[in-house]
Amino acid sequence: MSVNLLPPAFYTRNRQKIMTLLPSGSMAVLFSNEEMIRNGDYYYPYRQNSNFFFLTGIVQEKSILLLCPGHKNPAYREILFIRDNDSMTDLWEGVKLRPEEASAISGITSVRRISEFLKLLDEIAFMSDEIFLDLWPVPKGGAMIQGAEQFGSLFLKTRFPLHKYGRLAPLMQNLRLKKSPEELMAIRSACKLTGRAFDRILHFVKPGVWEYQVEAEMTHEFLSQGARAHAFSPIVANGSNACSLHYTKNRSQCVDGDLLLMDFGAEIALYASDCSRTIPVNGRFTPRQRALYDAVLRIYRRSLGMMVKGISLLQINRMLQTFWEEEHVGLGLYSMADLRKQDPAHPLYKKYFPHTVSHYIGLDVHDVGDREEPLEGGEVVSCEPGIYIPEEGIGLRLENTVLITQAEPIDLMADVPIEADEIEMAMQKRD
Ligand SMILES: [Mn+2]
Structure with a gap:
């Protein structure tokens, strides 16, 4: 067994399970953890959001998972967005996942560039009436820093104010237990x-x-x-x-x-x-x-x-x-x-x-x-x-x-x- 990852069939099964729990006409959007600034231009060691990892196996920042189980087009039922590759990032930070690698890890066929996210989001949201978002409980001491999932949730609610919203966290909790x-x-x-x-x-x-x-x-x-x-x-x-x-x-x-x-x-x-x-x-x-x-x-x-x-x-x-x-x-x-x-x-x-x-x-x-x-x-x-x-x-x-x-x-x-x-x-x- 790899010390870093579980087999893609595991992540695929987890997505199938969460999708059967989503009501018809709904979609879900999950955001990866962002890198946390330590100081200046330096980051703490990266750790993926556990729910995001549970559904994708992807350990990389600036990744988004979009699930729309009832979509007529099978290619739109699960889409993984990953960072665009560019030579400067490859040079300074190391080579980021290529779409085919992300697909092999997660078992997701539709892997897109993050630059395509808004266009596809708008398209899929228009066909859905409920959006499920994954927000973690606020830590006991209160949160000084907002995570990607909080920014993402506020962004979606502003962009689509007339949609119904649902909580993914209780569903994820049951799957992970x-x-x-x-x-x-x-x-x-x-x-x-x-x-x-x-x-x-x-x-x-x-x-x-x-x-x-x-x-x-x-x-x-x-x-x-x-x-x-x-x-x-x-x-x-x-x-x-x-x-x-x-x-x-x-x-x-x-x-x-x-x-x-x-x-x-x-x-x-x-x-x-x-x-x-x-x-x-x-x-x-x-x-x-x-x-x-x-x-x-x-x-x-x-x-x-x-x-x-x-x-x-x-x-x-x-x-x-x-x-x-x-x-x-x-x-x-x-x-x-x-x-x-x-x-x-x-x-x-x-x-x-x-x-x-x-x-x-x-x-x-x-x-x-x-x-x-x-x-x-x-x-x-x-x-x-x-x-x-x-x-x-x-x-x-x-x-x-x-x-x-x-x-x-x-x-x-x-x-x-x-x-x-x-x-x-x-x-x-x-x-
Ligand atoms: Mn203990």
């Missing part, structure tokens, strides 16, 4: 590569190494196996750094006696894997660290067992409360008496486990999907309990990527060491 065999192959190989990086780390970490050196070990393993990137900025957090849940600075030194928390994952064909491990910097857990570790591992096993058809991810999270309370009391974090007095709206366990135990995984590490919806089988999710005690300088999380099935869940990282003894043993084998 349950993974197809091709997607599972990509996710499985991303998981495997992540496991290889962890093996490397077990032999590398010792007192005095720097968090960024651990990150470099991960990156080395990913890139040397042909993966383009990390699925997300890796967290490499020594000691109390791990109490900041999304710590990605990775600039501290690893200290003898501390724990090191790592949350990382390789990306294959734009599909993510997500893994967290917490290891003792010197290769041996202290009794207290071991007690905390084993408590989190027990919750891990319990959560994994709950990940079956018919239950929702947030329901699992709520069902864990009493188990957390039991473990926390056992660890002396609070007492039964404290529990009896707790405010149900702000339960005590949240202080030591402020996040939730699972999210969907796919083209995005925090993938689309409603976490209140019962699982049906076919989804890929994380299983990630943790415990964070700033006053002890400890943050500890264990996480694997898991496939939900019709029966028992399949742990896609089952062969990545997770037992405290296995970790210690592997670390003793260092030179």
